Amino acid sequence: MHITMVKKRLASGEPCRKCVQAEDLLRKRGLWDQIDEVVWAEETNAKSAGMVLAREHKVEAAPFYLVRGEDGSVTIFVSALKLIKTHLMAAKPITAEFKFEAVRSTLAHATPQEVVRHALEAFGAECAIAFSGSDDVVLLELAAQTGLPFTVLVVDTGRLHPETYRFIEEVRNHYGIEIHTTAPKPSELEPLVRHKGLFSFFEDGHEECCHIRKVLPLRRALGGYRAWMTGQRKDQSLSTRADLELVEEDVTFDGLSGPLVKFNPIANWSRDLLWQYIRDHELPHNALHHRGFSSIGCEPCTRAVLPGQHEREGRWWWEDEGAKECGLHPAKGRA
Ligand code: SF4
Structure with a gap:
């Protein structure tokens, strides 16, 4: 197999922005070495090698990739993620090579810091840290302390509180990181709202x-990773999260190369311990926490709780306790 990446150089002499992003993605995932050749499509030169290839294969977008097989076949990709999934990672089914039992045993008594470090050393930026804009900010702090590359992913349902959007922006600036967002597709959301x-x-x-605004967008986004990290804790729900493990094979989503590895570094922390950590380290936090909000989700489905009330009582309060999951983290034994 021989892979050619065709990049576009603008009239200004700069590479196009999408080409830079695609190379960055491949480098971050340690896959750049698998690109055998880079060819330039010069915007000002119709005879440049990349322009010729674009005409020959009737491609109008840049960058694009030509994969030449041993049998002489040529396959064109215009998406780096599809190229990664189809060819670059295809030989690495992650859960086949990831030794869950050995890792579970290694991490059996690990601190959250140790779990986060283990996840990032194993997967780096291919591990997405799911950030809800709430007290799971502690995961970002622990990741930042490792000094290793990490990726932060936010599901923007379109129904978050204004305070949550501001907090996400504050966190972006505080840690100097990019925040990757995923959102519902209009084609999936519009029929629900219309009807x-x-x-x-x-x-x-x-x-x-929740399926349309959270699960489907997250599924699309996680398809580009090999592992993810959540701020779930056992004490959030005795009926649905009591068996939560520090590391598990995700039963809901597939990643880049098959089932995802899911890390829950603060599974064993209580809410009190979590907030002690946030206070001790003066971490930024969502302003809603000062107004009695504890577990924070979408604006219509979250309300403040009284002192002594369980945090989940502020979520979907009109439903039974056992139904209070949004499909991202189904409890073991539930369909
Ligand atoms: S939490 Fe409420 S608004 Fe948000 S996705 Fe679920 S049902 Fe919809």
């Missing part, structure tokens, strides 16, 4: 809306 309105979850439960 059932904006608050159907109060009538027939949150699952349909």
